[in-house]
Amino acid sequence: MTTEAKQSLDFEGDLRRAGIRITRPRRIILGILQETGDHPDAYEILRRASALDASISLSTVYRTMKLLEEHGAIQRHAFAGGPSRFEHTGEEHHDHLIDVETGDVIEFRSARIEKLQDEIARELGYDILHHRLELYGRKRRKN
Amino acid sequence: MTTEAKQSLDFEGDLRRAGIRITRPRRIILGILQETGDHPDAYEILRRASALDASISLSTVYRTMKLLEEHGAIQRHAFAGGPSRFEHTGEEHHDHLIDVETGDVIEFRSARIEKLQDEIARELGYDILHHRLELYGRKRRKN
C-alpha cells in the first residue's frame, strides 16, 4: 500500500514536455476523462465533448485516445462484446467487476492476486507487462 | 475440486439432444475446434474448414460460433486488439498468458487465483458467472 498520492493531475504538462501540442479538443477530452468516474466509449466521450465544443469530431476522439494511451494517461478496456471503453489512469491500479445485468463497472484491487500473477508468470518464464482481470457477475440477492 | 473428468467429447450428442441439427458444416467446424490446440479466429477456422468443404461460408462459421458458445461448447476470447478467437471448452478451466512479441498464447491455471476471485466478488456482493484473466508478457531472458 503506502503508494504516495501522485499528483497525477498534470497530464497537460506531461504531454507538453513530451512535445505534444495542447489543442482545444485535447484539453476538452482530457478534462472529460479526468473528471468522469466511469468508463465511457468513444461515442460517449464525443457526446460529452460536443457539449463543450460542437465541432469536435469522432476521429479526434480516437486519435486522442491513441495518443493518451501511448503516453500512459489512459487505459483502453475491451469488455466482452462492445466497443473499447476508456479510463483515465489514476493513482492506483485496479481491476474490474462487470455487472452482467446492468453493465455497471465496479473497480476493485487485490494485492494478493497481483502477487500470484507475478509468481505464475515467473514460473512460466515471463515478465508481465500488463494484465487484464475482469469478473463478470450478477448481484447476489440475499436469500 | 474433484470435478470428475467429463467425457466432454460428445458435443454432437449434446447438441442433438438440445434440438440442434447436425449439418455437414457444423460437424466439420466442431471437429476443427475439438482437434486444435490453439485459439483460431473466425477466418482461420474458415480457412481450415474450407480445406474439407470448400463451400462453407464465413457467415456459417460465425453463426456456428454463436451457437456453440450459447451451448457452452466453446469460449470466445477477445484478446487486446484483434478479432475474437475461439477455443473449445475442455475439461478444466484455465487462463491465458499472451506473449506480446509473438502472439503465442500459453494456458495456465491457478486454483488460488480462482479462490481469491470468488472471495472478492462475494465481498462486493456478487456471484461470479465467469471471468477473464489475461497476462500480457515478454519472455524473460536469463541474465
Place this chain on the structure above:
DNA sequence: ATCGGTGCAAACCTTTTGCACACTG
C-alpha cells in the same frame, strides 16, 4: 414435407486514414 440451416451479398458497427485546411508553439 417441414422448418431450420446455408451461401451470398449487403448492412452494420467500430476504428482508422487520406486529404486539405486550421491552429499551436
Place this chain on the structure above:
DNA sequence: CAGTGTGCAAAAGGTTTGCACCGAT
C-alpha cells in the same frame, strides 16, 4: 512560419443479417 492537429468523408476491419434456396429430421 513550420509543422502538427483537425474535420470530413471514405475506407478498412470484424461481425451480423435478409433473403431465397437447400437439406436434416
